Amino acid sequence: MDITEDNSAEEIMGSEKVLGDALVNGKSAPLTSTSEYIEVAPKVQLYVEDYGEGKPVILIHGWPLSGAMWEYQVDALVQSGCRVITYDRRGFGKSSRPWDGYDYDTLTDDLKAVIDHLKLEHITLVGFSMGGGEVIRYFSRHGGAKVSRAVLISAVPPFMLQTADNPGGVPKEAMDEFANEIKEDRVGFLTSFGKTFFGVNLINRAVSEPLLNYYTMLCSLASPRATLECATSFSTTDFRREMETVNVPVLIIHGDKDKTVPMEGSSVLSAKMIPVNEFIIYEGSPHGLFYTDRKALNEDLVEFIHSAPGAASLTEQ
Numbered sequence: 597m598d599i600t601e602d603n604s605a606e607e608i609m610g611s612e613k614v615l616g617d618a619l620v621n622g623k624s625a626p627l628t629s630t631s632e633y634i635e636v637a638p639k640v641q642l643y644v645e646d647y648g649e650g651k652p653v654i655l656i657h658g659w660p661l662s663g664a665m666w667e668y669q670v671d672a673l674v675q676s677g678c679r680v681i682t683y684d685r686r687g688f689g690k691s692s693r694p695w696d697g698y699d700y701d702t703l704t705d706d707l708k709a710v711i712d713h714l715k716l717e718h719i720t721l722v723g724f725s726m727g728g729g730e731v732i733r734y735f736s737r738h739g740g741a742k743v744s745r746a747v748l749i750s751a752v753p754p755f756m757l758q759t760a761d762n763p764g765g766v767p768k769e770a771m772d773e774f775a776n777e778i779k780e781d782r783v784g785f786l787t788s789f790g791k792t793f794f795g796v797n798l799i800n801r802a803v804s805e806p807l808l809n810y811y812t813m814l815c816s817l818a819s820p821r822a823t824l825e826c827a828t829s830f831s832t833t834d835f836r837r838e839m840e841t842v843n844v845p846v847l848i849i850h851g852d853k854d855k856t857v858p859m860e861g862s863s864v865l866s867a868k869m870i871p872v873n874e875f876i877i878y879e880g881s882p883h884g885l886f887y888t889d890r891k892a893l894n895e896d897l898v899e900f901i902h903s904a905p906g907a908a909s910l911t912e913q
Contacts, residue, residue, distance in 0.1 A: 636686070636709035640697065643690035644683040644710060648674035651901060652716045654681045656707070656727030658750070659826050660786070660818045661811070662689025665724070668887060672894035678720075678901060683710055687822020689814075698825035700833050704733040711742055720901050722747040724886060725857060726830040729753055736838035744905075747847045747897065750883050752857055753835040754865050762834075764861045771831045778824055786815045792855050795882030802888045811884075839869035846873040847900045849893065851881025874900070 633641040645663060653673055655666045663682035673680045684691040686706055687698060697703075707730050711719065721743050723731035728751025734740060758765035777785040790796075790812050794803045803811075815823075848870070850863035859877070867875040876896060881889050 633691075634683075634710055634713050636706040637694075637697070637702075640686055640692045640694050640706075642683050642686060642692070642706060642710060644681060644714075646714065647680045648678055650677040650679050651718065651720065652679045652681065652714075653720045653722060653897075653901060654683075654707070654711070654716075656721065656723040656730050657682070657685065657688070658725030658727055659830060660688065660815045660823045662814055662817070664689065664814055665811070665886060668890040669894055669897065672898060673901070676898045676902065681710070681714065681716075685822075685826075687819040687826070689817065693819040693822060695821060696825075698822055698829055700729050700733045700829055701737065703829075704730050704737050707734060708738050708741070717742050718744045720745050720747065722749065722897070723751055724749045725883065726752055726826060729830055729833060729835065732835045732838050732842065735843065736835075736841040740841075740843055743844055745845045745847075745900070746842065747849070747900065748863065748866060749849045749893070750851065750854055750857055750863075750885060751848075751866065752830045752862060754839055754862070754869060755834045755836050756831045756857070756861070757834075762861075766831065766861075771827075774831075775824060775827060778820075778827070782820055782823065783812070783816050786812050789856075790815070793882065794884040794888060795853060795855070802882065803884075807887070836869070839866060840871060842870050844872075845905075846870050847896065848873055848875045849878065849885070849896060850875075851878040851883065851885050851889070853880050854883045856883035 630646045632644055632646075634644050635641050643663070647670055655663065655669065657663050657665050662684045666682050670680050670682065685703060687693050719742050721731045721734065723729070723746070728748040731746050731748060731751070732753050734743065755762050756766050757771065758767045790808050793811075794808065796802060796808065848863050848867050850859040852859055863875065867873055878885055878889050878892065885893060
């Protein structure tokens with residue numbers, strides 16, 4: 597794979613710098629940071645940030661955000677002794693914006709290209725919302741190569757769409773209306789979507805107005821084409837037959853007040869289908885718990901990533 601350095605205004609982009617020290621395998625190790633573009637397909641480059649030293653963790657962002665959504669997790673994970681990799685999915689953030697390639701097979705091949713380029717092993721894959729689909733597909737399509745454990749946070753699998761054999765799913769008519777609103781006024785849709793995403797209402801102000809505007813801005817930077825195509829992918833892809841291919845311990849986390857990806861039709865079912873998992877429910881939490889419940893989430897991630905293989909807290913289904 598070819599790469600090109602990110603030559604943005606600040607010289608630190610694309611260069612390595614020392615951030616401090618962390619305890620890695622009982623020793624103090626320098627924390628380094630690199631950012632680069634990795635070519636995952638002809639004329640398609642993904643923007644990747646790579647922080648710290650230690651156990652590799654890949655954070656896969658949700659729709660229609662970018663790798664920047666993980667800012668409240670990166671520091672905690674690096675300080676715990678992890679090498680943390682975030683990347684912008686094709687069509688989002690700073691990555692290339694091709695016209696096609698937004699199906700889960702292609703998106704998962706992009707993930708594998710990042711793993712291969714960085715020569716990672718013993719990885720923890722962490723997928724939020726749509727990103728949970730790439731985690732599952734990586735096992736069914738690539739055998740979970742180099743992955744030792746996985747995390748699903750507010751994730752869409754096993755299947756969002758309502759069908760005859762999935763009566764608890766979201767009706768197709770609702771998905772169609774969802775797409776029509778994006779086509780009519782994408783930024784207006786994102787503004788409203790963000791409030792539901794973080795559980796904001798007249799009583800609950802889980803995020804500040806400036807922060808809500810910031811996340812709306814991150815979403816608005818996505819390619820309009822990618823926004824629509826990925827919405828189709830995560831809402832119609834059926835992962836049910838793939839769930840049993842996940843052959844490593846999995847941590848599943850979901851908020852029971854999630855109105856974006858309701859827990860009952862997603863993580864509750866995933867916990868019954870994935871062979872070995874631990875399911876943690878965050879009471880009263882919305883979809884965007886990477887911010888609203890960041891302290892609890894960070895603690896749960898660190899504990900799971902650094903736990904001994906076959907930890908007693910994991911249950912076999």
